Amino acid sequence: MRERSSKTASYSVDVVLVSAMGNELAILFGRKSTDRERWSLPWRTPQTGETLDAAASRVAQDALGESPIWMEQIGAFGDAKRHPSDADISVAYVGLVPHETASPRAGYAWFPLRDLPPLSPRQRAIVDGATRTIQSRLDQAPVAFRLLPSTFTLSELQQMYELLLGKRLHKASFRRALQAAWLVEPIDEWRSEGRGRPAQLFRYLPKKRRRSHRGIRFDFLYP
Numbered sequence: 001m002r003e004r005s006s007k008t009a010s011y012s013v014d015v016v017l018v019s020a021m022g023n024e025l026a027i028l029f030g031r032k033s034t035d036r037e038r039w040s041l042p043w044r045t046p047q048t049g050e051t052l053d054a055a056a057s058r059v060a061q062d063a064l065g066e067s068p069i070w071m072e073q074i075g076a077f078g079d080a081k082r083h084p085s086d087a088d089i090s091v092a093y094v095g096l097v098p099h100e101t102a103s104p105r106a107g108y109a110w111f112p113l114r115d116l117p118p119l120s121p122r123q124r125a126i127v128d129g130a131t132r133t134i135q136s137r138l139d140q141a142p143v144a145f146r147l148l149p150s151t152f153t154l155s156e157l158q159q160m161y162e163l164l165l166g167k168r169l170h171k172a173s174f175r176r177a178l179q180a181a182w183l184v185e186p187i188d189e190w191r192s193e194g195r196g197r198p199a200q201l202f203r204y205l206p207k208k209r210r211r212s213h214r215g216i217r218f219d220f221l222y223p
Contacts, residue, residue: 016130068095
């Protein structure tokens with residue numbers, strides 16, 4: 001019988017930290033001095049008696065110095081795909097970090113989603129799973145609002161949805177969907193967005209104040 005090779009951990013906890021940098025999404029990676037890739041997602045081996053959620057929070061804290069504003073478990077990844085820790089399974093999380101607080105600790109850096117560094121096969125799959133999770137949660141949780149200031153214009157909100165979805169949205173349809181879902185409310189403030197009339201500011205409408213909860217049905221400009 002073939003002996004099983006020694007491993008540093010039976011499973012790891014990996015965290016995909018996502019922020020909006022200008023007009024694109026960015027993901028946080030840590031620099032490594034060994035292994036085939038120079039960068040990896042933040043990950044750690046859970047400590048004895050530590051829950052998965054607590055381990056994920058510790059991983060994020062180590063990389064950022066604070067917890068993400070929103071974090072959710074993606075799932076478990078294995079399928080014999082290589083991981084920097086050589087762990088059998090990786091339990092992955094995705095977290096959102098507002099641009100204003102996206103100041104990683106030394107040894108970490110943000111990379112645009114469109115131009116990621118070479119990753120181990122499993123962590124590449126984890127990044128793909130994270131983007132799918134965010135997109136699937138957009139009409140169920142206030143994901144887009146977590147990356148915006150407390151007040152915003154409808155144009156800024158649409159741009160954030162487009163950024164997270166990776167697709168352009170029909171402006172009039174998007175605003176009708178917001179109104180139907182009771183997700184935002186106007187405030188008595190305006191902001192100039194260039195030429196033309198100033199745009200009114202809005203804020204996220206807390207769930208307890210909504211008349212009902214409805215998801216948003218998106219109409220894309222392009223398939």
